[in-house]
Amino acid sequence: MNISRPSERFVTHEVTNQAPPLSGFNAYVSDPALRDAVHREGGGWAESQLQAFGELAGGELLDLGFEANHHKPELVLYDRYGHRLDTVEFHPAYHRIMELAVAHGVPGFAWKHAGQHGAHVARAALALLHAQAEQGTGCPLTMTYASVPALLHAGDFGRQWVSKIADGQYDPRPLPGLSKNGVQIGMGMTEKQGGSDVRSNTTRAYELGDAQFEIVGHKWFFSAPACDAHLVLAQEDAGISCFLLPRYLDDGSRNRVRIQRLKDKLGDWSNASSEVEFHGAVASRVGEPGRGVATILEMVALTRLDCMMGSSAVMRQALQHAVHHARYRQTFGKTLVEHALMRNVLADLALESEAATALTMRVARAVDASARDPREAAFARIATAIGKYWICKRCAPFVNEAQECLGGQGYVEESILPRLYRQAPLNSIWEGSGNIQCLDVLRALNREPATAEALMAELESARGGHPALDREIGALREELADKDNIEPRARYLTxxxxxxxxxxxxxxxGNRVVSDAFCESRLGGQRGQAFGTLSPLAPMQTLIERSFVPN
Structure with missing residues (x-):
């Protein structure tokens, strides 16, 4: 028997009450907090470059990020004939992301415009835009940017590499670095037995002559093995020294770096991190013999700035997805953003994100001015560790709160939120965990009096702006003066x-709405422990409207 079934009987539902996809927006133009910070800290002259890259960060880069993270890098140890390759293959999306980032100056902008006030501020903003769209590629881009101060210790040889960073293009060809159109620099510090205690490293350097050395040993974390060269630490008779170890030698042969495996990481999926052994790899010393830690710490100071930047970017991306969703999703007869409690959550997240961006850009200005202003150099020395600790610590709970705003949609892989959540803990671990940062703050305060003076001068410059800050300045002076049991108090002080x-x-x-809300909630005691506990009198609607301006 044939039974006719009208097709409409199988229409189970219509898709309604869903936010449209968040893509195709300008990530710079839509972010008043970032724009204000860039101009305030001296990078406004790069407005056109930032607007151009912002268009990519809210469009093509955002889409490419999903592809690059879905198709993880693959280790290829041998070719089909049995020849050793020790290479990593990436999806085309990864290469396109790197191409766009290098072309727009994420690793090289500050060095191309070296000496121009605000160059590091503008570059930090470019990197923050990039890290909103895709986070894993930030590892080689950051290390390349941060390697320059160390490379400059290598004289003319180092300056050749720096020129490839400042003016270079993305060039993934397997060739000697100085014969390419542009280079990427990685780093290798950590060994199995040492972690942050790099003085326990056992990797050894043996002098070959002609300023070259043979490196024998291992690295437990060898970041971005596809880079053209790596700055590594190794022992020689004078102590630990820093060396530039190229991937390919001048004759085109592969250097003797053996990749053992790629790390199977919680997040950062688009990027390759590896374990390696050095079987007599050839390298050149960078800096003075036995001064390797001091040399590479000049690089670490900049990578820590980028840890702040990366966490600020992850928070920013999570915030704009939460706000976007809340503006469209309706519950109980009105949009989520119209519900008082949801407004509190979103406003609190917006305040946290803006404060993170503001501190990051302020430290970038200090880095920018360090060469010509001793007080800014002292402030950069201590504020980098302070900011790296706090901003990176705030990132993971921030992203989780943003996920809650989307509900179950924030927990499925079609959304960017799960990727951001996996990524969120990384910057609190990379380049020294929280305890390392807090101990570094104490070290600076105890050994470098100028850092405490610069810190207090920074705070005093805003005295009178809010009573809560004025009280906090006095309380912080007392905390710094009390040296008893200071190490257990290091996190609290930081x-x-x-x-x-x-x-x-x-x-x-100068935005009193923002600064008053921050001081009253973070310094004035009118706030609970979780996000969404602002005072009912806080300017929630204004903070939300400022957080993400559609364009």
């Missing part, structure tokens, strides 16, 4: 210093 600096920067920014 957190208070971070909040005070953020308040000072926001006050000087």
């Amino acid at each position: 957190e208070r210093a971070a909040l005070a600096i953020q308040a000072a920067v926001l006050i000087r920014g």
Whole structure:
């Protein structure tokens, strides 16, 4: 028997009450907090470059990021004939992301415009835009940017590599670095037995003559093995020294770096991290013999700035997805953003994100001015560790709160939120965990008096901007003066210093709505432990409207 079934009987539902995809927007133009910070800290002259890259970061780069993370890098140890390759293959999306980032100056902008005030500020903003769209490629881009101060210790040889960074193009060809159109630089510090204690490294350097050395040993974390060269630490008779170890030698042969495996990481999927052994790999010393830690710490100072930047970017991306969703999704007869409690959550997230961006850009200005202003150099020395600790610590709970705003949609892989959540803990671990940063703050305060003076001068510059900050300045002075049991108090002291600096920067920014809300919630005690606990009198709607301006 044939039974006719009208097709409409099988229409189970219509898709309604869903936010449209968030793509095709300008990530710079839609971010008033970033624009204000860039101009405040001296990078406004790069407005056109930032707008151009912002268009990519909210469009093509955002789409490519999904592809690059879905198709993870693959290790290829041998060719079909049995020849050793030790190479990593990447999806085309990864190469396109790198191409766009290098072309727009993410690794090289500050060095191409070296000496121009605000160059590092503008470059930090470019990197922040990039890291919103795709995070894993930030590893080689950051290391390439940060390698320059160390490379400059290598004289003319180092300057040749620097020129390839400042003016280079993305060039993934397997060739000697100095014969390419552009280079990427990685680093290898950590060994199995040492972790942050790099002085326990056992990798050894043996002098060959003609300023070259043979490296024998291993690295437990060898970041971005596809880079053209790596800065590594190894022992020689004078102590630990720093060396530039190229991937390919001048004659075109592969250097004797054997990749053992790629790390199977929680996040950062588009990027390859590896374990390697050096079987007599050839390298050149960078800096003075036995001064390797001091040499590579010049690189670490900049990579720590980028840890702040990366966490700020992840928070920013999570925030704009939460706000976008809440503006469209309806529950109980009105949009999510119209519900008072959701407004509190979104406003609190917006305030946290803006403060993170503001502190990051302020430290970028200090880095920018360090060469010509001793006080800014001292401030950069301590504020980098303070900011790296606090901003990176805030990232993971921030992203989780943003996921809650989307509900189950924030927990499925079609959304960017799960990727951001996996990525969120990375920057608190990379380049020294939280304890390392707090101990570094104590070291700076105890050994370099100028850092405490610069910190207090930064806070005093905003005195009178809000009573809560004025009280906090006095309390922080007392904390710094009390040397008893200071190590167990290091996290508490560092957190208070971070909040005070953020308040000072926001006050000087001139937006009283933002700075008052921050001071009253973060310094005034009118807030609970979770996000979404602002005072009912806080300017929630204004903070949300400022957080993400559609374009």
